[in-house]
Amino acid sequence: MILSDVFERVKQNVSIEQVISYYLPKTELRRAGKNLVGLCPFHQERTPSFTVDREKNVFHCFGCGVGGDTVKLVSLALNLRPLEAARQICRDFGLPVDRPATPEAKREAKKAARRHKAKADLDLMVHMVHEELSAWYRAINRVLALGWPAYIEFAEYAHLLPVIEYWLDILDHGTAEEKIEVLKQCS
Ligand SMILES: [Zn+2]
Structure with a gap:
């Protein structure tokens, strides 16, 4: 199985909101226009600068500068490399993980x-x-x-x-x- 498959599968099947509520359940988000905003789970702050774009399925923090897609968020939250994070998401969300290499x-x-x-x-x-x-x-x-x-x-x-x-x-x-x-x- 090709590596990019697992990333593609995550992208197609899991939303950024789902991974946030699953891996960072303490993060509270509220609507702000077409985005969601909340206190950044990756740095200490009092005013929300953590922004989630549901349409594009990406996040960005204007405070500490982190940002990216669902895989990036999980790799930051669990301190995993991107491929591991993608596999973890597949396991947790019941998607097929690539077969172990022969x-x-x-x-x-x-x-x-x-x-x-x-x-x-x-x-x-x-x-x-x-x-x-x-x-x-x-x-x-x-x-x-x-x-x-x-x-x-x-x-x-x-x-x-x-x-x-x-x-x-x-x-x-x-x-x-x-x-x-x-x-x-x-x-
Ligand atoms: Zn931040």
């Missing part, structure tokens, strides 16, 4: 997370080494541009330039394996 799906998700992390780590390393190599490349060029005396002193570095250029090219455009190879050589 062991197979869990393994796949773990693998995907590992792949994602490995890629992020590689990207970071590539970025750092790229910066360092670029700095070297610029420094060597600067020294060589100074002309003969410096050139002779640093001549041994001159031959590094094409190598660095080649490495930078791989870090920019190479495959993951090629990049890893360059990182090994540079470390």
Whole structure:
């Protein structure tokens, strides 16, 4: 089942008033035009700035700035992450909760997370080494541009330039394996 399904199901079936009276029963709301207002359950106040828009099914507090939809309200009230809050609402209001993931799906998700992390780590390393190599490349060029005396002193570095250029090219455009190879050589 797709994640967004559970949010959609809550949205379609449960109103903001229902979740307020279920999860924050002490909140008293009165009509004000087409909205409802009351004392904010999320901060201390004496004049009501907690506003509920029944048409749009959202809430907003002009005092502390919190606001959002039914799921947001329950995630604040119960200190849950949005998905957990949505599932909780489904359970409490008799709506189907998504099926627990199969062991197979869990393994796949773990693998995907590992792949994602490995890629992020590689990207970071590539970025750092790229910066360092670029700095070297610029420094060597600067020294060589100074002309003969410096050139002779640093001549041994001159031959590094094409190598660095080649490495930078791989870090920019190479495959993951090629990049890893360059990182090994540079470390
Ligand atoms: Zn508030």
